Amino acid sequence: MGQGRRRGLEVAVLAGVGLVCAVVLGLLGGAVGLSVASRLDRAPDLPAVSAASPKVPSQASGPETVAGVVRSALPSVVSVLVDAGFESGSGSGFVLREDGYIVTNNHVIDAAIVNDGTIEVVRSDGSRVPAEVVGRNVSYDIGVLRIDDQDLTPLLAEEAPVEVGDAVIVIGAPLGYDFTVTTGIVSAVDRPVTVGEADETSYISAIQTDAPINPGNSGGPVVDGDGRFIGMASSIATLARGSAVGSIGLGFAIPSRAVVRIAEEIIATGSSRxxxxxxxxxxxxxxxxxxxxxxxxxxxxxxxxxxxxxxxxxxxxxxxxxxxxxxxxxxxxxxxxxxxxxxxxxxxxxxxxxxxxxxxxx
Structure with a gap:
């Protein structure tokens, strides 16, 4: 593996809109005081890029364009609002099942759980509805919510191969701007990313992307050119302590296989393995x-x-x-x-x- 050291490169989970000024390197959605982030201080070898050209949606408006993919995916995306006093914030999420189950990052909802706060989700039609926590897995940074709605539109979550160079689309609420769309490519796969501290540490074999990801994108879906869910936005890299939080083209997503497995176990049993x-x-x-x-x-x-x-x-x-x-x-x-x-x-x-x-x- 390549062992060139990259000093000063750090990973930070994405700060929610209510926490942008308070937390630079800590957890999103209210984790004020948890300010330790792990460094990405090595550069593992990247998987070889396939000679075949990646499927890149065009910028027009047909069914397989960026606009077409977004039009299909948008009803499955939500913003997540957390009210937990001084640790309030926001993030993103997506619909996993039509019977009310929504997935987001654990660090988006952690403050509400710890401080007995409240959670609301904003749907693409602008409606705001209360949500309850079904369960979470800190180790994978995954949380599951449920709203009282039996007619949701799930995101297409069938497992799809992910290769370096594939086109991706990220939908979320960066800095509170609901349902923002950004595009890019898969920059690397199986990237080891560690965020958090002590018993709140999450270890992720992440998908790396250059699609702009910013505070508030946490928990939002990353989809491929066919609109299939391939990962959940979770963390970004920053240059050094004290630097402004924002996209520098190094964003990381939890692969769909882990997200779906953990979420389905939580829905079925209230816990996960x-x-x-x-x-x-x-x-x-x-x-x-x-x-x-x-x-x-x-x-x-x-x-x-x-x-x-x-x-x-x-x-x-x-x-x-x-x-x-x-x-x-x-x-x-x-x-x-x-x-x-x-x-x-x-x-x-x-x-x-x-x-x-x-x-x-x-």
Whole structure:
């Protein structure tokens, strides 16, 4: 993997319109006081771009143009308004199911949950309706809302391949400007992004895009040239601490496969499962790789034969340069999935197959 260091490049989750001045590097939708953002201080190799030309919607107004895609998608997009006193703000969201279920980022609605605030959604027809929280998963930065409406228009959420160079369209409410549309391309896939702090940290194997994404876009859909949902806008990169928050062409989205899986589990059970290996990692280890500090008795790693002191170098064919990349690689898998782990014990390299465990998140 390319290891050119990029000093000063930081990732910030998108600040809501009510928080733009208060939070530069913290969480959107009311997370005043959480101001730690993780750095993207390496440049992983980008996947090779297919020689085939990406499907780029034209700027005219037919069904497969940008205007046509937006016209179809817009009824499925909402703005999310959070009233939680000093931690009020706004973000975006989209309709997952016609029976009232809406998906957004957890950090958009967190303040309302913590401070017993209220949430409203604004639909594309301008109507404002109250929403209740169904559940959330902090690990993936996903939250599910429900409104009292049984006749919504869901976004087309069938899984679609995503390649570098594909055209994308982002719809949301940057800086409170509801239903704003921006366009760009997929700049990279499987980009390891870490945002938040302590027990509020989210690890994302993100889609990177150059489509302008700004504070307030959080939770809004990213769709492809056919109008299919491919990701949910979640974070942006800023140049350095103290810099103004805004698009510099480095935006990140949670892939649709993770969003839909987590959201459907929350709707069905009120909770969701996060894959785990049953280990802790030594944060002081400089790499390359992730050094196992402890192994949970009876956990997935112990069952596979991993021990404290082993260094994990690859997981499921994906390079692991440090602890964050290991967590991102695990989160990109499913609970119960078998993954091949390549590791080093002293000077000996070896492989084991790990059946991932799970942790329930509410």
């Amino acid at each position: 996060t894959p785990i290996m049953g280990i802790t990692i030594d944060p002081s280890y400089a790499g390359p790789g992730a050094l196992i500090d402890t192994v949970t008795p009876g956990g997935a790693a112990e069952a596979a034969g991993l021990r404290a002191g082993d260094v994990i170098l690859r997981l499921g064919g994906r390079d692991v340069e440090d602890a964050d990349e290991l967590v991102v690689a695990i989160r990109d898998r499913l609970p119960g999935e078998e993954v091949v782990v390549e590791a080093r014990r002293g000077q000996r390299a070896f492989e084991v197959t790990v059946v991932l465990g799970s942790r329930e998140d509410r």
